[in-house]
Amino acid sequence: MTTIAAATVLSTVAACGGSDDSGGASGGGGGENEASDIGVTETSIKLGGHYPLTGVAAPGYSEIPTGLDAYFTCLNQEGGVYDREIEWIFRDDAYNPTQTSQVTNELVLEDEIFAMVSGLGTPTHSAVVDFLNDEGVPDLFVSSGSLLWGDNPEEYPMSFGWQTDYMSEGKIIGEYIAENFPDAQVGLFLQDDDFGEDGEAGIRQYIDDQIVAAERYTPGNTNVGPQIAALQAAGADFVVGFNVPSYTALSQLTALQLGYDPQWFYSNVGSDPTLVGGLLNRFSEGQVSDAALLDGALTTGYLPTVDMTDNPWIQEFQRIWDECGGEGELTNYRVYGMAQAYTVTQALQAAGQNPTREGLVEAIEQVGSEWEGPVFAPFRYSEDSHMGTSGMTIERIVGNGSEEVQPVRVTDIGDAPIEEFDGEPATPPANAIPDEEAVN
Amino acid sequence: MSDLQSPASTGTAGKASSDAPVKATAGGDAPSAQAKSGRSFLPRSTLLRHLLVLAACAVLAVVVLEITSPFQNSQLATLTYYAIAAGGLTVLTGMNGQISLGHGALMAAGAYTTALFLDAEEPLPLPVILLAAIVVATAIGALVGVAAARLHGPYLAGATLALAVGLPGLAIYFHDTFGGEQGMRVRAPQAPEWFGSFIDAVSGNSASSTKWLAYVGAICLLITYFFLANLVRSRIGRTWRAVRDQEVAAELAGINLGAWRVLAFVVSAAAAGLAGGVLAIVVRLAAPSGFTIVLSLSLLTAIVIGGLGSLLGALLGSALLVFLPPFVTNLGGDFGLSQTEAAQLAPFVYGVVLIVVMIFVPAGFVGTIRLRWMTRKAKRAMAQAGADGASSRG
Numbered sequence: 001m002t003t004i005a006a007a008t009v010l011s012t013v014a015a016c017g018g019s020d021d022s023g024g025a026s027g028g029g030g031g032e033n034e035a036s037d038i039g040v041t042e043t044s045i046k047l048g049g050h051y052p053l054t055g056v057a058a059p060g061y062s063e064i065p066t067g068l069d070a071y072f073t074c075l076n077q078e079g080g081v082y083d084r085e086i087e088w089i090f091r092d093d094a095y096n097p098t099q100t101s102q103v104t105n106e107l108v109l110e111d112e113i114f115a116m117v118s119g120l121g122t123p124t125h126s127a128v129v130d131f132l133n134d135e136g137v138p139d140l141f142v143s144s145g146s147l148l149w150g151d152n153p154e155e156y157p158m159s160f161g162w163q164t165d166y167m168s169e170g171k172i173i174g175e176y177i178a179e180n181f182p183d184a185q186v187g188l189f190l191q192d193d194d195f196g197e198d199g200e201a202g203i204r205q206y207i208d209d210q211i212v213a214a215e216r217y218t219p220g221n222t223n224v225g226p227q228i229a230a231l232q233a234a235g236a237d238f239v240v241g242f243n244v245p246s247y248t249a250l251s252q253l254t255a256l257q258l259g260y261d262p263q264w265f266y267s268n269v270g271s272d273p274t275l276v277g278g279l280l281n282r283f284s285e286g287q288v289s290d291a292a293l294l295d296g297a298l299t300t301g302y303l304p305t306v307d308m309t310d311n312p313w314i315q316e317f318q319r320i321w322d323e324c325g326g327e328g329e330l331t332n333y334r335v336y337g338m339a340q341a342y343t344v345t346q347a348l349q350a351a352g353q354n355p356t357r358e359g360l361v362e363a364i365e366q367v368g369s370e371w372e373g374p375v376f377a378p379f380r381y382s383e384d385s386h387m388g389t390s391g392m393t394i395e396r397i398v399g400n401g402s403e404e405v406q407p408v409r410v411t412d413i414g415d416a417p418i419e420e421f422d423g424e425p426a427t428p429p430a431n432a433i434p435d436e437e438a439v440n
Numbered sequence: 441m442s443d444l445q446s447p448a449s450t451g452t453a454g455k456a457s458s459d460a461p462v463k464a465t466a467g468g469d470a471p472s473a474q475a476k477s478g479r480s481f482l483p484r485s486t487l488l489r490h491l492l493v494l495a496a497c498a499v500l501a502v503v504v505l506e507i508t509s510p511f512q513n514s515q516l517a518t519l520t521y522y523a524i525a526a527g528g529l530t531v532l533t534g535m536n537g538q539i540s541l542g543h544g545a546l547m548a549a550g551a552y553t554t555a556l557f558l559d560a561e562e563p564l565p566l567p568v569i570l571l572a573a574i575v576v577a578t579a580i581g582a583l584v585g586v587a588a589a590r591l592h593g594p595y596l597a598g599a600t601l602a603l604a605v606g607l608p609g610l611a612i613y614f615h616d617t618f619g620g621e622q623g624m625r626v627r628a629p630q631a632p633e634w635f636g637s638f639i640d641a642v643s644g645n646s647a648s649s650t651k652w653l654a655y656v657g658a659i660c661l662l663i664t665y666f667f668l669a670n671l672v673r674s675r676i677g678r679t680w681r682a683v684r685d686q687e688v689a690a691e692l693a694g695i696n697l698g699a700w701r702v703l704a705f706v707v708s709a710a711a712a713g714l715a716g717g718v719l720a721i722v723v724r725l726a727a728p729s730g731f732t733i734v735l736s737l738s739l740l741t742a743i744v745i746g747g748l749g750s751l752l753g754a755l756l757g758s759a760l761l762v763f764l765p766p767f768v769t770n771l772g773g774d775f776g777l778s779q780t781e782a783a784q785l786a787p788f789v790y791g792v793v794l795i796v797v798m799i800f801v802p803a804g805f806v807g808t809i810r811l812r813w814m815t816r817k818a819k820r821a822m823a824q825a826g827a828d829g830a831s832s833r834g
Contacts, residue, residue, distance in 0.1 A: 053783040062780060069779075092769070092783030097623065098730040101723040102518055106766060109511035109650070123622045127725035130625065134649065192612065193621040218612050219621055326778060 033082060036354035039114025045081065045348065045355075048089040048107035049118045050100050050128075057095035060245065060275045060333050061120055064143060065090035067337020068118060068344075070325035071317075071432075075341070077324070078431055081348045089113065097127035104128040108137055115140055115360060118162075118340045122146045122194060133158045138360050140347060141340050141388070145169065145269070146194050150380075150387035151413060158361060160368075160381065161388035162340060164302045166195055166242065167413050169267055170202020172392050173240060173300065175418050176406055177265075178206045184263070187236025188214040189227060189251055191243050199242035199267060205415065212236050217247060228254040231262075240265045245272055249279035252293045264297040268392070271299035272332050273400045291400060299402065300392040302376050303339055305332050307401025313339075313374040316432035339374040345434055346371045352438035363439045371436065372426035376408045387413065391421050486673045494666045501658045505651065506643040513654040514722075515762055520657030521547075521718040522758035524664050526742045527751050528711025531668055533740075534749020535677060536704035537684030538588060542600030543712045544735035545607035549577045550716025551726040552611065555624040558721070566629050566721075570660065573717035574710045580607075581709020582702065589701035604736045608728035623727020626720045628653060657718050664711055665751050671707065672751075680704055741790075745797050747804030756805055764790055 032042070039046040053062045065088075072086040080086055089111055091103035100121075107113050108131070115138035119125045122144045129148070132139040133156050141162035142149045150161035177184060186207055190196030196216060204211065213234035215227035228251055231239055239262045241251060248270040255261065270276075277291030304311040306318075306329075317338045321330040348355060350363035368381030377391025391410035395402035408421040429435055483489055505513060525547055532538050550573035557569040564572075584603055588596055611618035618624060631652035639647040671677055682690040683700050691697055720726045742761050746753030765786035772782030801808040 053780045054787060066780065090779055092780075092786070096729055096732070096734075097725045097727045098719065098723050098735075101725070102514070102762075102766075105511055105514035105650070109509065109514060123725075123727045123729050126622055126625055127723055127727070127730075130627065130724050191621075192615060218609070220609075 031353070033084065034354045037114060037356045038112050040084070040355060043083070044085045044087050046087040046089065046111065046113045047115055047117045047344065048091070048111060048113035049116060049120070050093045050103050050107070050124065051090055051120045052095035052124075053090075053092035055094035055096070057121070059278075060272065060331075061095075061143075063328075063331050063333035064118065064120065064337040064340075066326055066328075067321075067334030068341040069337075070321050070334070071338040071341035071345075073324035074320045074431070075345060075433060078433055081345060082353045086345075086348075093121075093124055095121055095124055097124050100124040101127045101131070104131060108132070108135055113137070114355075115357065117141060117344055118143050118337070120144065122148070125149075129156055129159055136357055138357050140360075140364075141343060143336075143340070145198075147198060147387075147413060148194070150385060153365075153384065153386045156386070158357075160364060160386045162343065162379075164268070164300075164377075164389050164392050165387055165413060166198035166267070167202040168390060168411050169300055169392055170199040170242070171205055171411050171418060172202075172394070172409050173199075173265060173267070174203035174206030175409070176394050177203075177210065177238065177240075181238055181263070182210075184210060184238035185212045185234075185236050186210045187212060187231035187234060187239045187262070189224075189231065189239055189241040189243060189247075190214060190216045191247070192216040192218050195269070196242045199240075203240060217243070219244070219247075222250060224250050224254050225258075227251075228258060228260060232258055232260045236262055238263045238265065240267075241270055242267045243270045245270050245275045246279055248276045248294070249283050252276075252280060253284055253288065256288075256293065264294070266294075266297060266299050268300045268302065271297070271397065273397055273402075274331065275333075277400070291397070294397050295399070297397045298405070299395050299397060301395050301402065301404075302389050302392050303332075303335060303374060305402065306330055306335060307399075312428050313432070316428045317374075320432065335374075342373050342432065342434060343371065343375075343379075346373065346436045349434060349436040350439050366439050367436070371434075373434065374426075374428070376425065377410045377421050378423070380412060385412075487670060490666060490669050490673075493669075494662060497662055497665075501662065502642060505654055505658065506639075506645060510648060510650050513648075514650050515766075517650070517654040517657045517718075517722045519755075519758055519762045520654070520661040521715045521722060522739070522742065522761055523755045524657075524661050524718060525712045525715035526739050526746070526754035526758050527661075527665055527668050528708040528715070529739050530743040530746075530749055530751065530754040531672060531680075531711075532704050532708035533743060534747075535672060535684065536680040536701060538701060538704060539593070539597050539740075540588075540600045540705070540708065541597050541733070541736045541740065542584065542603030542607075543708070543739050544731045544733065545603045546577045546581055546709045546712035547716035547719060547735065548608050548611070548726070548728070548731035549580050550574065550713035551720040551731070552618060552624065552716075553577075553713070554717040554720040555626045555726040556617075558626055558629065559624065563629070566656070570714060570717045573720075574713040577713020577716065578706055578710045581706050581712070585702040585705030585709070588705050589698040600736075601733070604731075604733050608731045611726075611728045619727070621728060623725050623730070626724045626726060628721045628724050653722050657722060660714055660718050664714060665755075668707075668711065669751060676703070741794055743804075745794065745804055747806030747808070747810075750804070750806040750810075753804050753806035760790075760793070764793070 035041045049065055051062060051065050052058045069088055072088045076085045091107060093100040093103050116132055117140050120143040125142050125144060137158060139159040141160055145163050145166045147165050149159040177186060188200055188211060190200055213231050213236055215230050217224050217227055248266050273291040273294055276294060280288045280293060304314050306314060308314050317335050318330050347360060347364050350367050351360040364381050365383050368379050375389045377389050380387040380390050390412055391408045393404050393408050394406035396405050409418050410421045411418040525543055529540060529543050532540055553573040553576040554569055557564060557572055587599060591599055612620050628649060631647055631649060635652055636647040639645055679695055679700055682695060683697055687697060738761055742757030743754050745760060746757030768786045768789045769782045772785040803811055
């Protein structure tokens with residue numbers, strides 16, 4: 001009897017001690033830091049990701065891991081997570097699935113990462129999603145809006161989406177057009193894969209009868225003349241593009257040549273004005289010098305952008321970039337990376353003092369939907385859904401920035417309704433380091 | 441690219457050149473194992489000799505796969521599919537003097553066939569599926585080979601280049617069957633139970649799926665190289681070399697140039713098809729972005745660096761392709777480069793290696809070593825003959 005009582009007292013004391021001095025997050029498991037799983041030591045947690053650092057997809061995307069890097073560097077200076085430093089490794093896959101598979105093998109088997117974070121690209125990450133789930137490696141916050149990572153947690157229990165999926169984005173765009181441009185003749189300019197398909201499925205839920213043409217382009221084929229001419233011939237005066245940035249530039253230049261001037265609406269992926277401006281300059285060999293062509297085009301947003309200099313998150317991220325970042329300016333891609341790093345930190349804190357891979361996944365499922373951060377709308381994480389954030393604003397591009405024309409609305413995949421988001425925008429905690437309670 | 445083609449197409453443009461045995465293909469022209477030398481313990485029969493080498497290589501493969509880490513296992517699995525395709529290509533380019541920039545597309549044919557068959561509810565046994573991959577790639581290879589047999593040098597390069605660019609595009613066009621840009625995900629086949637007990641008996645390591653795939657790749661590689669080595673040492677191989685070195689002489693000897701060229705292309709395509717099948721199960725995906733022109737060019741650089749016409753050279757060149765980039769990246773990281781810079785260093789260093797090889801060892805690793813060795817032997821024989829002559833006179 002006495003022994004049991006003594007043991008209980010001891011463990012209670014230990015638990016209290018843990019919650020007193022853990023600093024970064026209260027209510028931890030208590031006791032000492034342990035090497036609780038692969039990639040976790042008493043003093044570090046190893047995370048990894050794959051990105052196109054070389055090759056055609058590198059401009060823009062190669063900046064995302066540097067954003068995560070800057071955030072983790074500053075986080076480590078403030079004590080990391082439960083006094084563990086984040087060790088962040090990212091490797092180049094040149095946007096080639098064969099190489100993604102090789103570098104993921106290297107990250108999982110050689111570097112022995114605790115979790116994959118922010119692996120970039122739909123075709124590239126498709127090549128490794130089975131491997132990661134078979135090996136039981138948490139696959140957090142894939143940098144792609146495909147439904148694949150989140151809509152079927154039974155198939156991929158370790159994978160989580162992060163950004164708004166393309167179908168929800170399509171729905172919000174469709175509803176906006178139905179309400180604000182009820183007479184518009186809408187043409188769709190779509191990338192011929194899941195990206196365009198999911199977007200089209202979403203948008204057709206609201207304005208199927210307004211759509212006069214849907215044209216598809218194949219990535220890699222740089223002549224979009226036939227598609228743009230077909231949209232013009234069909235009489236479309238409002239064109240919605242689900243395309244990547246290089247095709248935003250190509251469609252703008254082609255329309256300019258054809259004397260075609262509809263209202264443009266580009267999905268979030270293809271609308272970064274700085275990147276598109278640079279591409280326009282390159283493709284037109286200097287004849288178009290900046291993103292002025294994009295002025296007045298509509299787009300969507302789920303994260304603050306660098307032009308919002310009075311947004312407290314952007315101010316914090318700017319500070320982090322200045323203190324802990326490398327060369328170059330803070331860009332929207334780096335903001336994206338830092339915002340992901342913020343969510344990763346929340347997840348690691350929630351997973352407790354001695355996290356395990358399964359515990360991490362469980363923690364995200366249990367409390368991930370309550371996390372606040374730089375992302376406008378909450379995540380949809382639960383046992384039944386691993387989908388990322390659910391809401392978007394509608395914005396109009398002005399110069400190299402944008403102004404909001406419709407506040408955040410949230411929805412879900414399938415025929416879930418669209419609702420106005422009534423939550424307040426979150427303000428960053430001190431040093432932009434979250435303070436989540438451990439759930440297990 | 442013209443630098444890469446020229447050694448292969450030298451002397452094949454219909455003209456009979458006097459310096460027929462091309463230096464660049466020296467790696468492929470010497471016998472694979474010593475049969476004629478009196479000191480050799482190896483049997484005289486080519487088949488027996490190659491069977492012995494095969495058995496030795498199989499033991500070596502098991503040893504290598506068991507002493508390396510799981511990650512190195514996965515690298516070796518990658519090596520096997522590059523080496524299978526490069527082996528086929530080196531037979532085509534080194535032995536028959538044809539160039540192909542389209543082997544990436546033939547690999548795609550094999551990979552998509554494998555992906556489609558594995559997608560079925562009750563997939564067929566793996567050997568049958570890989571055989572199907574070979575058959576499909578062979579059929580495409582035969583079609584291309586018929587066209588290729590009429591073309592030379594840059595024209596052949598252009599035609600096969602069109603194949604490399606065009607064929608993966610079909611996957612995007614027939615989006616519903618082949619999954620478009622995202623490609624088809626491949627459920628890698630599970631290791632059978634006997635594999636687990638085999639590994640347990642050999643080394644006591646755990647029989648992971650990575651290991652199983654590495655073994656599948658290694659088995660395919662050994663079988664392919666065994667067939668290719670036999671083919672190259674047979675009448676067929678000699679005929680191919682005759683076609684490569686002296687078109688006119690070959691034709692005068694009654695060789696139908698076109699038919700033999702098509703055959704070389706077909707054999708090479710079969711190897712590429714198998715390589716594609718192995719790639720699909722190792723990478724677990726068949727997607728157009730995996731079969732870009734870069735893949736075809738990498739295979740070509742691999743066989744040039746290793747030594748045109750030599751299977752060992754193809755293996756070495758492939759190894760460089762697999763092991764050099766991570767090595768350079770990690771080295772760059774150790775020297776304090778940022779991870780992005782280190783990643784950008786890898787293609788640069790590979791380019792430098794290629795240039796250095798072209799300048800200083802134009803016959804490739806294996807070719808150069810064989811040339812040196814043959815030169816030394818010839819010199820020794822000359823000196824011996826000279827000494828004999830001197831002594832007999834004296």
